Amino acid sequence: MEIIGVTGENIEKEHICCAIANNKDCQVQSKKAWLTQRFADGLVFKKCDVRGKCFIEYVPAENAWAPIDAPGYMYIDCLWVSGQHKGHGYSNLLLNECIRDAKEKRKKGLVILSAKKKMAFLSDPKYLRYKGFQVADSAAPYYELYYLPFTETTDIPHFKECVKKPLIDTSGYILYYTNQCPFTAKYAPLLKETAEKMGVSLQMMHIETTEQAQSAPAPFTTFSLFYNGSFVTNEILSPAKFEKMILANG
DSSP: OOEEEEOTTTTTTSOOSSSOOOTTSHHHHHHHHHHHHHGGGTOEEEEESSSSSEEEEEEEGGGOSSSEEOTTOEEEEEEEEOGGGTTSSHHHHHHHHHHHHHHHTTOSEEEEEEESSOOTTSBOHHHHHHTTOEEEEEETTTEEEEEEESSOOSOOOEEOGGGTSOBOSOOSEEEEEOSSSTHHHHHHHHHHHHHHHHTOOEEEEEOOSHHHHHTOSSSOTTEEEEETTEEEEOSOOOHHHHHHHHHHTO
């Protein structure tokens, strides 16, 4: 299986492996624009030569859009193989390519965000443990930071203090999100429309810089929803799910 590296030179013609193939779709445009801006930070996007979700995205941890401290490590934004491509060893292939590249760049190891159990939009902890990753740190309510050191080291990555307790001083709903995932370009505006229809407050905190992401109040900066100051979910909600949540909260 050939692995293709997506770069600023070929991004317009390459399928970026998420759920949408049409380059004119706002989700594809959003994701490709985000990637293009991040390439200068050392971000790498590699995919198997197939149509579908079969890719890995990683960046030097100093430039990660995540509130972590992991100097010298490589941070994996996303490793996603799904649908018909599962069960063929493609996850191992992509992870091994990331390891090879990170070692070539003299990184200390890899870091990736997960949880105590498998959850939507987070890496599978069972798979990570199988591949030799260890838990480096944890953050409420369920986040775990995994790392794979390349050599014996005392430099263990950790979450920043701003995410240790996922509480903010804001009433109503507030959504922190980025364009790292293409789905937010579609669903964030839809959730805003849903909130207005339901007559509730929803503040939209669109994270647009590395500095903002690294000081965010939750580890998963792609999508983190709070209600009355407390963290609710990292799952990118559909309008129907959000409406159900609003009704449940009264």
